[in-house]
Structure formats: structure tokens, C-alpha cells
Amino acid sequence: MSRSLTAGLLCVLLVVGIAVLQHFTLDKKSLFAPVTTTGSVGEPVVTDDFSLEVVDLEVGSALEATDILGDPIGPVEANGVWVLVRARITAAHTTMTNFPAELRMKDGTTYDVPGWFSDSLDRATLSPGLPQEGAFLFEVPLDRIDEPALVVTHAPDFNRYLGAQASVALDPVEPRPLDDPLVLLPPEVRTGKDNDASE
Amino acid sequence: MALELRLVVHHVRAADIARRSFLPVDPLARFALVSVVGAAGAIVTLIVAAFGGLDRADSQTSPEPPGTELENELFAVTPYEAWVETGDDGARLQVRADIELRASDVSVPMFEVGSGLVLLLGPSGTSTDRPDVSFERMPESLVASLQPHMAEENAVLSWEMPEDITASDLGEVDLAVHGMQELGTRDGLGSFWISSDDVAGTVTLPLNERGRS
Numbered sequence: 584m585s586r587s588l589t590a591g592l593l594c595v596l597l598v599v600g601i602a603v604l605q606h607f608t609l610d611k612k613s614l615f616a617p618v619t620t621t622g623s624v625g626e627p628v629v630t631d632d633f634s635l636e637v638v639d640l641e642v643g644s645a646l647e648a649t650d651i652l653g654d655p656i657g658p659v660e661a662n663g664v665w666v667l668v669r670a671r672i673t674a675a676h677t678t679m680t681n682f683p684a685e686l687r688m689k690d691g692t693t694y695d696v697p698g699w700f701s702d703s704l705d706r707a708t709l710s711p712g713l714p715q716e717g718a719f720l721f722e723v724p725l726d727r728i729d730e731p732a733l734v735v736t737h738a739p740d741f742n743r744y745l746g747a748q749a750s751v752a753l754d755p756v757e758p759r760p761l762d763d764p765l766v767l768l769p770p771e772v773r774t775g776k777d778n779d780a781s782e
Numbered sequence: 783m784a785l786e787l788r789l790v791v792h793h794v795r796a797a798d799i800a801r802r803s804f805l806p807v808d809p810l811a812r813f814a815l816v817s818v819v820g821a822a823g824a825i826v827t828l829i830v831a832a833f834g835g836l837d838r839a840d841s842q843t844s845p846e847p848p849g850t851e852l853e854n855e856l857f858a859v860t861p862y863e864a865w866v867e868t869g870d871d872g873a874r875l876q877v878r879a880d881i882e883l884r885a886s887d888v889s890v891p892m893f894e895v896g897s898g899l900v901l902l903l904g905p906s907g908t909s910t911d912r913p914d915v916s917f918e919r920m921p922e923s924l925v926a927s928l929q930p931h932m933a934e935e936n937a938v939l940s941w942e943m944p945e946d947i948t949a950s951d952l953g954e955v956d957l958a959v960h961g962m963q964e965l966g967t968r969d970g971l972g973s974f975w976i977s978s979d980d981v982a983g984t985v986t987l988p989l990n991e992r993g994r995s
Contacts, residue, residue: 611970650923660919662932695889698926724932743971 617748632747645764658764663724674709689730717770852959852983864987913939
């Protein structure tokens, strides 16, 4: 009698154990998702592959820039607003060429950099240790801007598996469209003592 | 006084009962009938399957006039006019339309969106999909992807003219918007959209003289 009681107890324990362990299994998405480091404006966000520091944010309804052939264009009206996120980014170990940037809202709505302009910072090639300063450009409906975060992911060979990712909360920056056109300038390599993002 | 009770038992033969079933009485005949009907059904099913099966009834059979919004599971498009533009790289069929990505909270590549934008050319049944898209405020640049919940007015959808068709053959074109479905990638990190054979709606567009040559 006590033997079957022990067996029954063991079975119950096993089932409970399995149920508990089940909570620790990761779904596929979590297994492969980028590894995110979060931060805020004005501080370097250091990931395994790069560091990113957001300097400021500008919002406007018109933009002057150069197209992908390098010809000046503009001012181009936004369908909504242009959002320029000025930032400094430094590759840590390897040359980085593919690091897509997104503007992610509180509700998960995500905007990509439009492919029209060659000077957005995500088009740059980053050599290790050489900080580049420029701006990520987005086009967003004004009423959709809600606690936006700039999310930059290192995706070598267009592969985001476990890629280094920096997420910078842009809140509480007040989105206020400027009257003058925003100007998107090409990224510049910044070296010097004032740089603190390459650490 | 004797009470006489008389019980009359009336025997009825099986053949006299009013027949309620169309099945024959004989079990063997019943079996034969069911077998024959079953076999006939199977043969009909096989013949239908051999000729490609049944088609889904079209939810919308008649094309709509220009300016009608067509919406599928991913985006909405309102085509207004169509014309032929002849440039250095040959003739292109162009359609002016409003377009909006509605059912996705992330951007979707134009290549995936375009699989649901099918242009039907004349009675020959020739069709072409995946247009190049540009916006009025940036006419020289192609749109790589549609951003979520941004209604774009007066976008230009542009298809290369198929080789076997010339502009003079066409009086009008039909823009058919197909259904779309989202498939997850194997790693679970992303997804992509493909079009289905279902047609969400069609607009007939007369070709006008807007084209510059």
C-alpha cells in the first residue's frame, strides 16, 4: 500500500516538476531575437558590437537632402512629419555595414528609414573605433508619435539572429514640427577628445 | 347477463403496410442500391477532382468604376486613372492611386505588397503584377516599402508593358486587388506577405491620353 502511495506521490511530483520546468523553455523567437541594450538620450548605449549615443531629435514637415545618386533635392514634403534623430555611433570590433534603424512607438508600430536618401546614418560604413555622427531619418504620421524609441540592430549579412541591438527611449522629447525645412547632412567621422561614445 | 368480450386480432401482412421508405425491402437489394449510389458519387467526385476541382465562387464579379476603394487583408488602394507612358526603357502602364498599408504595424516591402496588385490587360487574359511605385512628392525615386498607417495620395503604380501587347490594343485595363496572407519565417523572428488567388475587388480603368511620349 505504501509502495503505491510512494509511486503516486512521485508521479504527482514529476508532473508538477515538468509544469514548472515548462515555464523556463524559450520559444523560437526568444532564442533568436536580438540582444537589446536600452538607454536614453544623451548617454552612450553600449552593446557587444557598437555603441550609440542619441544627441537630439528634430521634427519637421519639409526636408532638404540629397537623393541616392548624390543630387540635392528638396524641400520634400512629408506625409506627416520628418523625424531626424541625430546620433553618434561607433563600431566596437568589426566593420559594420548593415545596421537597420527603426522608430518604434509605444504600441509597437514601427517605422523604417525610407530608402530615398543616401545620407541617413544607417547607410554609413562604420570602421571600428571611429565614431560617426549623423542622423537617422524617419517619416511618421504626427499623431502616431507616442513615446518613440530609436532601435538600431547590427545585422551582418542581413541576419538579425542574436544581433546586438540598442534601443534608445526618445521620450520625453516633445515632437514639435519646425517651420524651416530640416536638413539631412551626410554622416561625418568625429574623432577627438569630445567623443565619449567609443568606449 | 353475460358480458362478452371479443378480442379481434387483425393480422396485417408486411406488404400491406403503407411504405414510408423508398429503400427496397429486400436487404440484398438495399445493399445493392446503396453500393451503386456510393460508387456513382465516388466517380463524380473523382471526375471533378480530375478536372481541377471546384472553384470558389467569386465574391465580387463585376468590376467597379474608377475611384472605388479596394481593400484586402493588408492594404487599401483607390485607383483613379490609367495611361501609357513611353520612355527610354519602353512603354509602361501607369495607374494613379491612393494607397495605404492598414493591417500591419511594421513596414512591408513593396515587392510583397505588389504581388497583390495585378493588372489585367484586355480580353487575352494577360496579366502583370508587382508594379514599381513612386509618390507624387518624390517622383524620381521608387518606394522600397510601405510604412504602416500612412495614407499616400496620388501614388503612381507602374508596370512594364508586356511584350505581346501594344498600347493601341488596349482601350482599358482592369486593376485587380488579390487577397493577401501573412506567413511567418522559420526562425519566428519575422514574416512575409504573399498574395492568394482570391480577388478582393477589381476596378476598370479606361486608358486616357495623359501619357507623354
